Amino acid sequence: MDVEAPGTSEVEAITAVPDPVLRNLRITHCYHRLSRALADRTGGSANWCTFAVWASKQVGRTIRREDLARALEHLADPDVVKTLVDALRRVAPLPFDAVADLARRAVLTTARLDEVSDAAARGNLKVFEEIAHEFARYLAFTGPVADFVAALRPGEPPEGQHHLSRAFTRYHQATTTTDPKRRAELLLLANLEVGLHEQTRLQPEIRAALEAPIIDPAELHRRLLDLLLPGNRFTKWLRRVALTLLGRRSALRAATDRLADQARTLARRTVTRHLMTLALPDELLDLSTDLDAPFPPLLVELSDPDLLDLLTRVDPTPDSLRDTAAGDWSDLPDRMHYIADMFRCHAERATLQNPPFTDDQVAAMYDGRLPTGRL
Template sequence: MIDEALAASDPLLSNFLITRCHHLLSEALRAAIGPETGANFHSWAVWGSRKAGVTIRQEDRDQAARDATFVAGCVGGVVGLIVGGLTGQWTGLSLFVSLLVWITLGALTGGFCGYQLARYTRRAASRRILDGNRLVLDDIGRATACYLQYVRDSEANSDEANFASVLETIDEMSRKSRTENLLGRAFTQYESARVGADLDNRVEATYFGNCLAILHEHIRLQPLISQSLPFLIRKCVTERLMTFSVGEETLSVHEDVPPLDEAIFPPALRELTNPELLEFLTPPDGWDTGRSNLEQTRASDWTVLKERMGYIVNLFRTRQLESDVVAAPYDSQQFASIASGQYPARPW
């Protein structure tokens, strides 16, 4: 299943297959750990992969071109204003005429360059996002498959059931990717959630596993994310294009994570007890920029790892037990089409 998704030469079909894989892995991992513990990494990866498909299909290209044309045109106009003022002083030409000519030239030139830059970068971003889409499945998807095989062996009382051996295999993956054993720590938390007795602790362990896995992923994706968003338009793209859907909910990363109700977090995650998780989250070195109240969780530049993680850890915490997160991204007929190597019927 994973090999098929990664081997697909058609970028669009590959993305659909990858999204389907994440959904199937999410369902299998939930069944292994316990559905009552909520969403796992692959539950969230479904929606990340679905959003990646928008860029891979370049459905956001027109909006990016409009935004870049406007921003670059404004910058060009400001440059023209400065040049026009200096030209009027130095040449003795009418200041009004000089400003009119240079502002117009600056705005038109800047807008044209911005338009061309946006179209080029969206094409480049499409390739890099697909690379990232495949990397995540090839990396964490295979680790999950390894863990699920261990769970099956364990439940069958097989001599092959050896979590230490599984952990060693997963740890080797982290060493190769230089992510400081984050993936092994993530699956250690999933195993704690699977075998634990206290439900609140199991939910907390699953949430922590999700945070560790997503940090592993985003460290690996950092070069691709940075390359897909040119420096000049990063903040503009973050504000105008970085939206995604989780089930029926649409979220914008340039806004603070919205609470689902007055309680902000589900009961099992209101008061965290795991010392390792608290250290992972607590500022200034931890990743929770919202400091448990969702303030300052917005991202102004999606290429900055600290900003991405500050948003993500709070998004995960608020919605750990939400049914939308674990919902299927496509209906049964769409899944059947994807499984047979065809595009699903719209809407996507």
Template structure:
């Protein structure tokens, strides 16, 4: 018998057409906010199938999407630029004395270089926002319709029915993610369906964790391109282009190809150092996740559940053979949060090592059912407006 949730339904479950209309939105800021809210509504609705004790992948997606919104709206950009300019000041001053006045004249002063750097950083921030918005849409477009379809097809079922499961899975494509296949999702939604009818609480928790981890693995594999694009935005090239462009509009004579080559050579070492510094700062900013009860630093070990244990009792030691195998593949320390910190967020294995511990520690944390936005903000969204206040 299915254990159904009792959480209040404040908004209706999104239809396939409503999800498609969000996908079609052209405003990345508004679209991200709708994506975040839709994941939350799906999180609550999924308790009708899985019960309330264990959250589905949609709960984590809600807060990951909300975090992405800070970058898509470029709210973190002023602070990042300020931090980089402060740390870059010594670099620009040390370089200024050796810059050829023939090329930049009075703009060889540090404040001039910082003005050009600020312009370059704005372009890089635009590229990071574009890449994260692309990833946000990529995942939502594939996964939100599946969770909505799961609610449509599986609700009301009182006993396991292979035909019902097969009809649902027929919408998914066989094959590995690398070839646009959805084998991981086929396995994940099979375990979700089986968890609906599992009476043993520990076995149900393990199946839901396994399903969440498989969806996360698929999602993060799909996100590899956008994440690398965001982390490796080419500040060096953009900064050098800004320097050359300034020369072209400010000098009494334009640089010929040899002069441009010389200019790029002169500023190349500085540009390379600035790019390394930017990647350090931006990666640190990107490696964070806002949760209802605080900010999670992804470069640090996932906090244990409490002082006594790392994970909920039902997930302290996993027994399901497929889950044991998956943890052996994805988790460097399968029964311990120590060592979960991500060293390189651009590396899929490093991300998944952290993500499975995040999913495992928080699977029964009811704070993940919290609303991401206020009622007034949701009302503004439903009217097609970007809400006021902290988002």
């Protein structure tokens, strides 16, 4: 069934939504409609928007900070908490579980998860504002494709749109050819060209998200004292003096430093793992492990010279899934190696065209409400 493609005015309206959570949900749904509309013209195979649906849905979890906070809530190394308890004895005699809970609260307010969320939201908007606009413009365009691409900026990304110009030329060719293999290779090439443009543009936001959770031991120490030593300012001052006189201020600071080290390591590991996970409709991809899905029959052996040329630049293990695992998601070539093979492996995966949200959830987000249920 044909799907009505969103127009450029709708894309612009979505980019203007001020709430990053609601904006992300509408971005994800809009990508789905763009994907289906283009797939209707190209025989149903995956296009770049198809993959963008699930990438944007994953980004939404980062924007909402749900998985990140949940992972850090498990921070409570018994040895670290015991050190805190020992340092506080005589001044704030709290049970072990209470200190563990306060330690988690202090870490969550110090880990700068809001900066991870902000970086994810900026990247989500940045890509959508540019690329979704061009997909919407293309789907509504009725003239020669040369006239369409003439409006795109020349030059390489991040400022130039050379890769997008080539990609939309391929998409147009894929809508007109009757050769299934030719169409499959054109779509893969177009997807890779859009992907290369997108990932180059996203480089600053990806780095910012990975580097955001820097936990300052001094800030954690202050927050922990505020939680552990409640009362007004004068009472807090007396208790801090008592800590110093009893020789426990330095012990508490050392314990806090240990907590900060542990939290910093866990936060970085958590953010990295979070950014290197992609939930597809029926599979959870761990981007730090090699892909294991077979290439679809039409893409086992490639012949398009432009496609082969691009793959020599982004795929160091051609026609193989060996070493596709991304070791460093902040490294553009590392990301593109994984993305190139992912696009190729899942090019004919029908479930990728599934809607990302229920009808009730879509109705809620267009009504300006956060939908209920799993997002």
